[in-house]
C-alpha cells in the first residue's frame with residue numbers, strides 16, 4: 001500500500017448513490033456537493049468518485065454495488081470514503097458492521113454527513129466505541145426508514161395518492177386550512193399573512209442575516225410564532241407553558257426559525273417527520289400551492305447547512321468553563337463555546353456574528369487550548385494547585401482576551417495555543433468582584 005507523508009491531505013473516494021424510490025432532496029448533484037464539502041471539512045482531497053444510480057442500498061451490500069464494489073476491493077489508492085449521508089451508504093446495520101470492519105482492516109476512514117450537525121461523522125480505523133455505536137445507530141435509523149418507505153408505498157399507496165388533502169394536525173407555517181374544492185374535507189392554501197412573512201424571512205436570510213438576528217427582528221415586530229398563529233387560527237389563545245414557565249405568547253428563536261425554514265412544506269409538500277412524503281412514483285405528495293419555489297428552497301437549505309456550524313448551540317445555557325470569561329479582542333464581546341463533533345474539544349468563538357452583530361476581527365480558539373492556558377494563568381496568579389471551576393474564575397474577575405489568528409501564515413500544524421494572541425487579567429480584589 002503506498003504510504004503518504006504526514007503533511008499531505010489524505011486522499012478520499014466520494015460516493016453517490018440513488019435508488020428508484022428516493023427522497024427528492026438527494027439528487028446526485030446535491031450528494032456530490034455535500035461529499036465535496038464534507039471531504040474538505042474532514043481534511044481529505046477527493047481523488048475519485050463511485051456513482052451507483054438505480055441501486056438500492058437495502059437490496060445490495062456496498063461491496064456488491066456495480067461502481068462502489070470494485071473501488072472497495074482495491075483500497076490502496078485512498079485513505080477515506082465519503083458519503084453525503086449514512087443512508088447513501090447502507091440501509092442495514094449488517095452492512096454498516098461489514099463496512100466498519102473493512103475500514104479497520106484496510107486502514108480506511110469512513111466519513112458520513114449528518115444533517116443538523118456541525119461536522120460529519122468520522123469513523124477512523126482507530127474509532128472508539130461511542131463513534132462506532134453512533135454509526136450503528138444511524139444505520140439502524142436508515143434501515144427502519146427504508147422499511148417505513150416500502151410499507152408506506154405498498155400498504156398506504158391509495159391514501160398517499162389522496163393528494164391535496166389535509167387530515168388534521170398542525171398546519172405548516174405559511175398555510176391555512178380551506179375547504180377542499182371537491183366539496184368534502186379540507187385542503188391547505190397559502191395564508192397571505194404568514195406566507196408573506198415567510199418571504200420576508202427568507203429574503204433576510206438570503207441577504208446574510210443570521211437566524212438569531214432574524215428571530216430578534218421578528219420578536220421586535222411582534223410576529224406570531226407558528227404555534228401561536230395556529231392557536232389563533234383555531235380560535236384558541238396564544239402562549240402556554242414551557243419549561244414550567246407561563247408565557248402570554250411564545251418568542252421566536254433561531255430554533256423555531258430553523259424548523260420553519262427547513263420544512264419542505266414550504267414547497268407545498270406533504271411532510272412526515274421532517275421529510276417529504278412521496279407517492280408511488282417517487283413524486284412529492286402536495287398539500288397545496290407552494291409558498292416558496294423549489295429553487296429558492298434549495299438555495300436556502302444549502303445556505304442554512306453551511307451556516308449551521310455554530311448556530312444550533314448558541315441559545316442553550318452552557319456549562320463551558322470559559323463562558324463570560326473568554327472575550328474577543330476584536331469587539332470586546334464574549335466568546336461562546338461551539339462543539340466540534342466528533343472531537344472531544346470544541347472552539348471558543350466570538351459571539352457577535354451569531355447575534356447578528358459585526359465584529360471587525362472575530363476571534364476563535366480551540367477550547368482545550370484556551371481552557372488550559374486560562375487555568376494555568378489563574379493558578380500562577382493565585383498560587384493554587386487544585387481544580388479550577390468557572391465559579392472560581394468569575395469570582396476572581398478572571399478574563400482572557402483572544403485576538404484573531406493570522407490567516408494561513410504558518411504551514412506547520414500547531415500543537416498548542418499561540419500565546420501571543422492571548423491576554424489574561426484578573427481583578428485585584430477577588431472578594432469584591434462577583
Ligand SMILES: [Zn+2]
Pocket residue numbers: 328329330331332333350351352359360361362363
Ligand atoms: Zn468579536
